[in-house]
Amino acid sequence: MMWHTTLSRRDFVELCIDNAGALKANIGRSEVVEAEVNTGAVHAYWDTEPSPFNLLPSLIVVPDGEVNQLLTALLASPQSPSPLTSLCRVLTSSEVKENFFLSRNAVPRFCFAITICMALAEAMMLSDGRIGLRQLAPATCKRTLSYAWSKALAAGVSASVLAELFPRWLDVYSFIHSDESAFEVRRNASVVIRMLTTCTQIGLETIPDFEPGQLAYAIFKGDEALQENVWHSMSKRADAKVSLRQFATLNREARGMYLQEAIRHLDLNKGDESSVAACAFIATQVAPGSLEHLELLNSLRLPGLVLWYVLYASIQAPQQVLAIQNGLGHRILRDVTVLENLTSRPVADVAFSELKALERLGPDALLRKLGHTSEIEVELVPYVTASFTYPSRLARSRNEIAGRQMSLDAPGYMPPEPKHGNLLEKLDQATVLLNQISRELSGTSDSPSTPSHHRAKRK
Known part of the structure; x- marks a missing residue:
């Protein structure tokens, strides 16, 4: 009432x-x-x-x-x-x-496990390497686009409203952070939104139209034939020509060698999404049911690699990844599912x-x-x-100063050469002038034109 x-x-x-x-x-x-x-x-x-x-x-x-x-x-x-x-x-x-x-759209609860794990990874990426998995806290994860997307899914907003969320989040971030960090966030956000969209498609049981998304859908549905078929194509791009059935029989050390080889192969083809996703999937098989390799993959500065890793890991073992760090994911899930009146x-x-x-x-x-x-x-x-x-005024001033200092290192910039000769001349002139003033005060009459270091001492 x-x-x-x-x-x-x-x-x-x-x-x-x-x-x-x-x-x-x-x-x-x-x-x-x-x-x-x-x-x-x-x-x-x-x-x-x-x-x-x-x-x-x-x-x-x-x-x-x-x-x-x-x-x-x-x-x-x-x-x-x-x-x-x-x-x-x-x-x-x-x-x-x-x-x-x-009526509000109902999204399967398993989607939240994926989007919340993405919030963990996104929080680490936003910190620019300053925060690791052990330092993550719920407050840090709430400052991500993935968390906002999770809240929107929980609220059951329509597709048209969900489409407005992405540009609005970026608009607010750019307004608050007017330094170069906003550019980096915008660059990564396109990858984040692709993963979140893929997760939502899978939750609505829609098959994505690209290989990494199809592999995620096949894992979710438990379709081993589709997994093998998609992986057969993706593994070639990661130079890991092994079937999933063969891969499952390998020990951890052998799987780790495949991961190392896939990471080395990324240097040759960083722009190919399938090879990046294949590398991420291999990482989930080295230590199943965990995010053990999250910090390693994050250090490679490839947003797609990190996000595909947490997407595949959370689909395969949602409860285990939510429970990491003493239930960090579960605490975030609690906040996500609290709806306003x-x-x-x-x-x-x-x-x-x-x-x-x-x-x-x-x-x-x-x-x-x-x-x-x-x-x-x-x-x-x-x-x-x-x-x-919301950075303080002092922090923003420091960022602006750092930005100006970084601009001095830009290509084509040549710092001015120090004028040591002029500086020595000025010092010598100043010494002569000081000695002249001292003599005038004491009643002496030495020639001021003679440098002080060439003048004999008066007894």
Whole structure:
């Protein structure tokens, strides 16, 4: 049960600046959230009865295309709460229909084992080698695109909403991290999204149209004939001409030799996805049911190799890989599957729509409005919140200085040669001048033109 009223846009703005008189319309109880909103109107909902201490609604619904106008009007008033979307969820008519009236997509639970393992690998890649598998924590993994994708799958969003998640996550990351790290993340993100899409296809029992994806699908379905058929083609590209049945009879040492050979072969053909995926699959067979080789493969700086490794490993042994590091994956799974109440107040610091409205003010203006340090939670799409590390101003200054220093090492840059001759001349001139001043103060009359180191000492 909720409380509901319809306000004009102007009345809602006045309500946000703590004007109880704006609630002129009758407030009644409602059991459903209405999707149809007239132009310029706002449907306001409260989860508890409005009072002078509870004026701000927990949810408002506005017509499609009018969110930016409303947020701009609120930003023009210094008395209005900001960010509004940290206190009140703002949905459009289309988003209400999407979340309240349409059935949500059900994704098999095993998909979460794959996407959560990808979050582990992605967190290590984002750290640029500073974090290993043993140093990973749930908070670190929550700052990845894979975690946001997992939350979206758990929320059951539609394919069209899922497609918006990827560019929005990158947009927020680029806004917060304005240094060269954003470029590296963008470069790796295309590989991440390919793996996440492949995982979702397999979960919906759709066969991918490329060999590494087909091998993953065959492992998931337990189709040994299809596995052998796909592996026969992939193994040739990794220079590992051995059948899966033969490979299963080898001891760990022999399998490790195949892995070493496949890694050496990558230097010849790093751009071929099938050879990269074949190498990743071999790594899963050396130490089955673990992510033992994750750090080794991550050190090779090939995002596809790392992500294919965790994808194959998590399909083959989902429970074992979730249990690594004292159940790290299970703790992340717990957070992924906790869903927000559709009519409750938001949990994020800001929604994506309001972040874009605040973008022109710069990241520092937003930092002062957050409830915690060095982290910001953004609701990318309705009911899907992602976490981002927010570097301090000092850290950003250091990154900018480091970037300028790195630019000195760019090809074609020649540092200026030190002018040692000019420097020695200036030092000699300064010595002569100091000696001249000393003589004048003591009443002496030595010629100032004679260098001090050629002058005899006066007794």
